[in-house]
Amino acid sequence: MNSKLDRRKKYTRMALKQSLIKLLKEKSISSITVKEICELADINRSTFYAHYLDHFDLLDKIEEEIIQDMAGYLNQCTYDKDEGDLQLIERLLEYFTSKQEVCQVLLDENTDTNFQKKVITFAHQAFMQNWKAVHTLDPKLSVYISTFIISGSIDVIRKWLNNGMDKPPKEMAEVITKLIKSGFSGCL
Incomplete structure (x- = not known):
């Protein structure tokens, strides 16, 4: 029963x-x-x-479920010491691919949800824990750099989703990683 x-x-x-x-x-x-x-x-x-409680509560539960599911998905992975940054981004993109419709709707710039803020918070935590280069920076500077990198990466991911994921996750992960590393090179 x-x-x-x-x-x-x-x-x-x-x-x-x-x-x-x-x-x-x-x-x-x-x-x-x-x-x-x-x-x-x-x-x-x-x-x-x-x-x-209401439709806002339903939306909040959807957003929280996606964030928790994404965290679980990323935590299942073991990352190669030298390729960890690329692998982390690739896994994130694979996750977005598996949840394309809901992620595309929630990340749409015209959708008034808190999802993007939640993704930014989640990504910032993952970034600070996993991105090797960030530990070589002045802590005060790393907050600005991570904000810039995460916001830019989310916009790239949004564009990719809106373009029908026209490139495979691995290729997009390489593009994002190159952009991040080139941004870091000016700060080191």
Whole structure:
């Protein structure tokens, strides 16, 4: 009996998430109503409220799930000592490829979500932990450099997603890594 309820809950949440993502392709979160989400998902409003406070809560849960999933995906990897930076970026791009639709919607510059801020925070932490060259810099300077690199990388990834991922993740990782390293060379 419990597994049947769990499957129903999972299905309901999946349907609501997919409906919100579909609506976000057309309009901003502030223009979307719970009623629209429920109609698209073919779910009662009372069922919606059994899972989420409102549509902003649903969006927040989607964003948090993506960040946690991304962290888990990246933590599964072991990185080669010499190629770790490139491998980390390539794995991140592979993750975005696997979640193309939702990442493209949430990273769209016209979508008013907090997802980009969450990605920036996550990327900054990963950058400070894993990027070897950052440890050779003055700590006060490294904050500015990481901000510049992460913001630029996110814009490159956004462009790549919007271009239909026209290059494989490995090739894009090489491009981003070269851009980062050339930026670092001026600061060292």
